[in-house]
Amino acid sequence: MTQQKTWRIGVAGLGTVGAGLLTFLAEHPDFAPAGGKAVVTGVSARSRSRPRPFDISGLPWFDDPVALANSPQTDVFVELIGGSDGPAKAAVEAALSAGKPVVTANKALIAEHGAELAALAEAKGAPLLFEAAVMGGVPAVKMIREALVGDEIASVAGILNGTCNYILTEMEATGRSFAEVLAEAQRLGYAEADPTMDVGGFDAAHKISILAALAFGCAPNYAAAEIEGIAGVELLDIHLARDLGYRIKLVASADRSPDGVLVRVHPSLAPLSHPLAQAGGALNALFIEGRRIGRIFVQGPGAGAGPTAAAVAADIADVMTGAVRPVFQAPATSLAPFTPVDPSKSIGRAYLRLSVKDEPGVIAAVSETLAEAGVSIESFLQKPVENASGVPIVLTTHAVAESVLTAAIDRIAALPAVLDRPRLLRIAKI
């Protein structure tokens, strides 16, 4: 009988995902999906003494994750520190430079430095795997990189941030404001103490930048992403959108056209009956549109110790097979250039909410201004509001170029009866 190979795993970062991985490997000492055995032989984290739900006293401790990556006892380096730069990047570079396989859940690192890390990994013949970086337990990365490599993907779009999805779902369900729901989510530990990465849309932008690179065979280009988070989503818009048959979701999308690639994150309207509108709470959901396969939809937990650790373990299993694939869809040396498309040329439908004086002729003036600007109205709704200085009117438009819409909004905002700049939300192209 041949001896099972033992893979010595160094784990840097013992937060939610690191804890989930150590718990999983401790509870499954027989985890050997590719015939080898994974044994944790070193750990590193910010604090050694912080209380943890598992015992690390028997594991060699490294204050410095770079030293753990360089340790002769580390065959596979698992980076769960997070952050696009700093110790995470230094340690991943050290491991790859030494030709060691790296498994990471770090979306910021891959979205912002993926091309250079892929070049290093491929030059050294070391796998660089990051299934856990996007959609937690849902195997979106492997599906796009491997299973769909025979198709030509035109677009990917979905809900990639569970915290935002939870907040929007709770706002609608309970009638509380963004600030109230966020404060509660932080109290319950669902949202980070500093929620900027999540609610600002940056986490979703990291993830969609990675999916775009995998889907379109280009280098990730996070800097080109257009990003708007959910802090400005008002309860009034959630209710009015619902009256029009829509639900507001934070939608991240990447589209490829002959002009290039457009990556964006926006609060967007999805029809109530659409699967994206029905993915509630902290769920993640993703549509992939392939020219040959057509549409694929996946949904599942995008965060949490169990699902994310399962994705990390699956990458460790891949390492054990010994296979080394290109990090993205194509080798780093032949990735297609990422040509960003000017978002103002993007064509889509929109929702506009205006606050207007309740007086004769206002609706006529608004619709005349839109008509002159070349924007066609699809539906129109005015809600009576008692004792308010302005009344809200909402409308949806037919498909229009964003530059045309923006010019029309400027003109509407200048009308004497319009009290504030109209609120624009895009209707998701799904």
Ligand code: HSE
């Ligand atoms: N903070 C992320 C979310 C999970 O809320 O979806 C990790 O990417």
